[in-house]
Amino acid sequence: MLHTYPKRVVVIMLVLTAVVAVFPLWGPAVFGAQSDFLMEKLTLMLILALFAMSLDLLVGIVGLVSLGHALFFGLGAYTLALASPDFSPAAIWWMVPLVMLVSALAALVVGFLVIRTRGIFFIMTTLAFGQMLYYFVNTSRHTGGTDGVFIMFRPSVELGGAVLLDLDNPLTFFYLCLALVVVGYLFLRWLTRSFYGQVLDGIHDNEHRMEALGYATSHYKLVAFVISGVMASIAGMLAAMQYGFANPAQLGWHASGEVLMMLILGGMGTIFGPILGAFAYEILQHTFEHLTPHWPILMGLTIILAVLILPRGIAGLIIDPPSRARLAKSPLLRWLKPGQAAPTSEAVKPAASAPSREG
């Protein structure tokens, strides 16, 4: 059934979460002095995972490919940066609602205008809105132009004078990000398996039929757009805290494109796939950066290879691991080993038992 995955998905995700969660214990032993830097990297990956997940709701679940999602990421960052006082930390209790409100309003306005378009037009209009905000913050004096805005203090988490969380502590901040990824994941899983999610699946498969049934599909899409935008803005706010500044680069089309690649790498429409994609993308980039200054070439080749070998991303590999028979059939392997013909009897079987997709 749709959105139900084999048990191993849960097992793998739980193990990976545990490995990440206890990094502060094993990190120093393995990486030594590099450990602190790597934990910062890990925090960033968690933030990007949250960002990628939010986009998956749009791209993977509803089927709307947005090339302007960084708009909301950057909006979260800039809202935090501009609303924070210069000489004292802002209280998180009003900062988070403010960021959510600003991004929800922006998503409502942008969504209202773009949701009627489809396919390439949706891509272009979202891109256009993203670039509009990009050029605005890039040239406006109020947003610090190309330099962006620095954040002197991370928001405080206090209740009645008692400090609940010290976000300046990298360890605390790391666990906050981890917790938010887990919460975000559970929320999106609940959402996609709720009836609302089923309507989104229907829109993904056949929007015209949904209209004929009696659904106001644009309302459902708009709500998904807003939820996705708000989640992205929270990721952006966390990123701004992590970096200590909000920068135009955080909301350009480059950032939108990168997060889209994380989705492709991880596997769209699975929610857990984009988390893996975000980690895989960042780890690959980190590795290639150390190998060569021309790392974008390696990165590009890897993405192309990934699309060829894993059309459903890393998630597809976990949900439906390739059997030996299917591997033998794979055109890539046969091309690599032309001497070995595919064992026909074995290769035919799985194809015949697979559900037919006619009609």
Add this chain to the structure above:
Amino acid sequence: MSDIMLQTRGLTRRFGGLVAVNDVDFDVRENEIHAILGPNGAGKSTLINLLSGEFPPSEGEIRYRGRPIQGRKARHVARLGIGRSHQKTNIFPRLTCLQNCQLAARIHMGGVFGSWRSRHQAREVDERALQALETCRLVQRAHTPASAMSYGEQRQLQIAMVLATAPRLMLLDEPMAGMGREETAQVTELLKGLADRYTLVLIEHDMDSVFRLADRITVMVDGCVLETGPTAQIRASERVRDVYLGRHHEEAHP
């Protein structure tokens, strides 16, 4: 004479220079099966599309239970109780049979925020989805993904989905298209059974089932109504035989 459920007056739809539906007066009475016949390109599907709000008429009026509904969007028309199925198989392949019907049944839950209504209400709706499956004899396939079902079953699911929306009037565009003899007979039986609870408007090419099913028939040619009346009248009509049935019989027995 029973009440008129749906009525059109002077209904016209142009596509550029082409008049697909031309000044059509068309009545559907309550609890009848009304078949629309006509050669390809006669404007039958366009008429159904106008009635279901797929696109607005260029001219003319559509009245549903006394209220004008022309120009309303498809989703509004659907929620007024006019359900339709499409000529092409039009289901949600990744969802199960039951989920397909639930999706159809839940259009009455009240928009986006109705999605999160109480479980009690959802159960009521799901009950209707299950009943629709029962009527169409698909219960044993409830948890099969729609993509894994046979073509005939998918067509039946399409009818079940229309039923699940709790319509008063069903517009069925070639429900038996592409079905084998046995499946056609099965669906004919199914539609016959629906007749006492629903009003059916049906486009169908299979003459045997049309004559077996329909109470009244409207014959369309080139966008116009050639003749409309009880099945026996249409069967005996010279004009209809010349224009449509004649040609049909020639094709069948050269």
